Amino acid sequence: VKIVTLLTDFGTDDEYVGVMKGVILSLHPEAAIVDITHSISPQDVVQAAFSLEAAYLYFPAGTVHLVVVDPGVGTERSIIALKARDQFFVAPDNGVLSRIIKSEMPSTLVRVENSAYFLDTVSQTFHGRDIIAPVGAHISTGTDLNQLGAILQANELLTLKNIDCVVNAGGEIMGKVISIDRFGNLITNIHCHNLQAHCPDKKPAEIEIAIRDDVIKGVSKTYAAADAHSPVAVIGSRGYLEIAVSMGNARQYFNVEKGASIRVRC
Amino acid sequence: VKIVTLLTDFGTDDEYVGVMKGVILSLHPEAAIVDITHSISPQDVVQAAFSLEAAYLYFPAGTVHLVVVDPGVGTERSIIALKARDQFFVAPDNGVLSRIIKSEMPSTLVRVENSAYFLDTVSQTFHGRDIIAPVGAHISTGTDLNQLGAILQANELLTLKNIDCVVNAGGEIMGKVISIDRFGNLITNIHCHNLQAHCPDKKPAEIEIAIRDDVIKGVSKTYAAADAHSPVAVIGSRGYLEIAVSMGNARQYFNVEKGASIRVRC
Amino acid sequence: VKIVTLLTDFGTDDEYVGVMKGVILSLHPEAAIVDITHSISPQDVVQAAFSLEAAYLYFPAGTVHLVVVDPGVGTERSIIALKARDQFFVAPDNGVLSRIIKSEMPSTLVRVENSAYFLDTVSQTFHGRDIIAPVGAHISTGTDLNQLGAILQANELLTLKNIDCVVNAGGEIMGKVISIDRFGNLITNIHCHNLQAHCPDKKPAEIEIAIRDDVIKGVSKTYAAADAHSPVAVIGSRGYLEIAVSMGNARQYFNVEKGASIRVRC
Numbered sequence: 001v002k003i004v005t006l007l008t009d010f011g012t013d014d015e016y017v018g019v020m021k022g023v024i025l026s027l028h029p030e031a032a033i034v035d036i037t038h039s040i041s042p043q044d045v046v047q048a049a050f051s052l053e054a055a056y057l058y059f060p061a062g063t064v065h066l067v068v069v070d071p072g073v074g075t076e077r078s079i080i081a082l083k084a085r086d087q088f089f090v091a092p093d094n095g096v097l098s099r100i101i102k103s104e105m106p107s108t109l110v111r112v113e114n115s116a117y118f119l120d121t122v123s124q125t126f127h128g129r130d131i132i133a134p135v136g137a138h139i140s141t142g143t144d145l146n147q148l149g150a151i152l153q154a155n156e157l158l159t160l161k162n163i164d165c166v167v168n169a170g171g172e173i174m175g176k177v178i179s180i181d182r183f184g185n186l187i188t189n190i191h192c193h194n195l196q197a198h199c200p201d202k203k204p205a206e207i208e209i210a211i212r213d214d215v216i217k218g219v220s221k222t223y224a225a226a227d228a229h230s231p232v233a234v235i236g237s238r239g240y241l242e243i244a245v246s247m248g249n250a251r252q253y254f255n256v257e258k259g260a261s262i263r264v265r266c
Numbered sequence: 267v268k269i270v271t272l273l274t275d276f277g278t279d280d281e282y283v284g285v286m287k288g289v290i291l292s293l294h295p296e297a298a299i300v301d302i303t304h305s306i307s308p309q310d311v312v313q314a315a316f317s318l319e320a321a322y323l324y325f326p327a328g329t330v331h332l333v334v335v336d337p338g339v340g341t342e343r344s345i346i347a348l349k350a351r352d353q354f355f356v357a358p359d360n361g362v363l364s365r366i367i368k369s370e371m372p373s374t375l376v377r378v379e380n381s382a383y384f385l386d387t388v389s390q391t392f393h394g395r396d397i398i399a400p401v402g403a404h405i406s407t408g409t410d411l412n413q414l415g416a417i418l419q420a421n422e423l424l425t426l427k428n429i430d431c432v433v434n435a436g437g438e439i440m441g442k443v444i445s446i447d448r449f450g451n452l453i454t455n456i457h458c459h460n461l462q463a464h465c466p467d468k469k470p471a472e473i474e475i476a477i478r479d480d481v482i483k484g485v486s487k488t489y490a491a492a493d494a495h496s497p498v499a500v501i502g503s504r505g506y507l508e509i510a511v512s513m514g515n516a517r518q519y520f521n522v523e524k525g526a527s528i529r530v531r532c
Numbered sequence: 533v534k535i536v537t538l539l540t541d542f543g544t545d546d547e548y549v550g551v552m553k554g555v556i557l558s559l560h561p562e563a564a565i566v567d568i569t570h571s572i573s574p575q576d577v578v579q580a581a582f583s584l585e586a587a588y589l590y591f592p593a594g595t596v597h598l599v600v601v602d603p604g605v606g607t608e609r610s611i612i613a614l615k616a617r618d619q620f621f622v623a624p625d626n627g628v629l630s631r632i633i634k635s636e637m638p639s640t641l642v643r644v645e646n647s648a649y650f651l652d653t654v655s656q657t658f659h660g661r662d663i664i665a666p667v668g669a670h671i672s673t674g675t676d677l678n679q680l681g682a683i684l685q686a687n688e689l690l691t692l693k694n695i696d697c698v699v700n701a702g703g704e705i706m707g708k709v710i711s712i713d714r715f716g717n718l719i720t721n722i723h724c725h726n727l728q729a730h731c732p733d734k735k736p737a738e739i740e741i742a743i744r745d746d747v748i749k750g751v752s753k754t755y756a757a758a759d760a761h762s763p764v765a766v767i768g769s770r771g772y773l774e775i776a777v778s779m780g781n782a783r784q785y786f787n788v789e790k791g792a793s794i795r796v797r798c
Contacts, residue, residue, distance in 0.1 A: 025326065026326040
């Protein structure tokens with residue numbers, strides 16, 4: 001138990017992330033701190049939830065994940081800590097852990113309220129430094145979650161609405177773009193499991209993906225399957241349907257941003 | 267003694283930071299290296315000085331902080347090393363450590379000049395790699411500062427001028443914007459201690475903050491205290507007065523950049 | 533043997549780099565992971581090759597360097613691993629290691645094909661996570677390169693064409709801009725060794741460097757050697773000729789991008 005990960009919307013232009021690392025190492029000098037990303041769009045809890053879902057399975061048992069995307073900092077929102085799949089998660093109660101909880105029922109879930117595990121002075125503006133970092137450091141040294149506060153039930157937590165794809169009356173899967181990566185690839189909320197469940201009798205090459213006024217025929221195995229500068233749909237490294245442009249940039253090609261609608265027809 | 271931090275204006279697009287880490291780990295394989303930030307505006311010694319001040323108190327005793335914001339690299343400017351509050355600092359003598367020295371008189375202060383602790387070849391353009399990184403690694407392994415060069419007195423160092431807020435003839439605190447964070451929050455050089463000293467009889471809600479043609483009434487506890495899209499003044503996580511816009515971006519709202527004037531009236 | 537470096541074109545906006553670190557630490561919890569850079573321009577194998585060349589010599593024996601700039605991911609291109617100068621390198625066979633091989637003949641060179649060292653599931657789109665990270669982690673724990681796959685000869689590898697400077701019929705060294713750093717400095721492919729070999733009888737002050745319609749007279753020792761806002765040529769920290777503008781930005785001054793032509797006259 002020594003890895004502590006950070007997933008924030010702080011960016012790295014300021015000293016905020018470095019300060020959180022100082023707090024963690026002050027309490028647990030042997031911690032190995034890993035940045036998942038600090039480039040979540042400011043206050044985009046949905047993007048953070050999917051990013052965490054894509055990352056956590058690749059970390060070993062005992063890893064402590066700290067998520068600081070926290071539009072409600074300084075208000076009455078709670079901070080929660082949970083254990084699932086032998087990993088630990090600390091975050092504001094704003095739905096950012098809802099993808100984890102959906103796939104893994106927590107074995108322990110608590111409200112973080114025992115200030116003995118906080119910094120001595122808690123600001124109104126930086127709970128990542130004053131609460132989440134020291135609590136995460138204590139968990140990584142073996143502090144039991146039950147020491148941190150009262151047990152919660154999963155159904156007491158705030159959840160994110162309308163983040164899963166749905167099937168519409170016409171039999172199409174209706175999804176949307178959750179994030180756009182550096183290469184301009186459009187990452188959707190349509191998982192390969194959704195495709196398999198909804199289109200069980202279709203070959204990948206027969207599925208149609210509609211975006212704006214375009215239709216992409218077939219789900220390919222690689223980005224390179226399409227002609228240069230042509231769109232291509234693949235199951236990306238997160239397990240979700242992605243739309244790319246071979247040797248190009250799908251964001252620019254389709255002129256879309258996060259939230260854009262994607263429809264799939266079997 | 268194993269944490270070594272880096273604070274530079276190198277950005278992370280190039281390999282410069284990675285190279286400094288290679289040098290440090292070559293000399294001290296057990297070092298835990300923490301990035302404070304590499305996004306200081308090129309050669310902005312003032313921004314770096316405030317960023318370091320905001321970060322160092324959150325690191326444990328024995329931490330070695332390396333600061334490479336160095337417009338004078340290759341000229342006759344000295345490199346200095348000092349110990350204060352049981353932490354170590356290595357930087358060019360250009361005032362970047364002046365916030366540290368102001369709040370903590372160094373117990374040891376030396377000019378770095380013993381090339382036995384440098385890389386074998388010292389370039390004219392990258393003293394961060396060739397001098398500061400290896401000297402920092404040696405300090406983190408226990409090398410005494412007195413081995414590095416001659417003792418200096420604090421008053422021999424270059425200091426930064428006009429970086430503290432002042433009180434003008436009209437009884438206003440005159441400050442300025444020192445940095446702007448990712449969220450567009452304007453971080454000033456007016457510390458909560460300045461407010462308390464200058465306005466001892468005023469409640470936070472009675473203080474007025476003037477920026478451009480606007481006046482913000484009161485210092486609030488949280489960013490969320492203002493109506494959406496309205497400006498709000500808070501004491502930020504650094505302890506300095508910050509101007510934000512609730513659910514918005516103060517840089518854009520006020521159309522200001524670093525250096526903009528801020529006035530406070532009791 | 534515990535340092536593992538990463539050099540990619542992934543950026544840090546997405547969770548990809550964090551995921552690779554999770555994979556490495558799952559297999560080798562004591563690894564010290566160092567980011568060289570993740571800001572290689574998407575799929576710019578040449579920029580990555582020069583960046584790696586500039587960095588690796590500053591790391592200790594036993595370091596494992598993982599390079600993931602991989603336009604051909606999911607196609608039939610091989611992944612290779614090699615040992616040179618007591619360091620290890622894993623990368624796609626697309627020429628990104630060609631600067632290393634040019635300066636250091638590998639003592640061992642293999643095609644990576646033994647899936648026992650891969651993740652259980654290998655995607656078509658993220659071999660950095662599924663192959664290169666776990667193979668690198670295994671090498672850092674002592675796995676012999678011969679366990680990974682068949683021996684290759686250096687001349688079987690793909691090499692990059694036209695990346696070295698050449699001498700033209702008029703006796704000029706013809707080079708180009710390989711990368712542009714955060715300060716706007718133009719880093720060329722003309723090494724100080726090229727200058728010494730081509731202009732053995734000239735003093736640095738006598739050499740002329742032509743870029744666009746300008747001619748810079750002399751190679752200076754420091755950026756500060758020129759008048760403010762004037763161009764200056766120096767041998768940069770990589771050992772290559774760089775063109776800078778004192779107190780300014782050479783990219784903007786000359787209005788050039790990567791690939792721009794540079795000519796040197798003795």
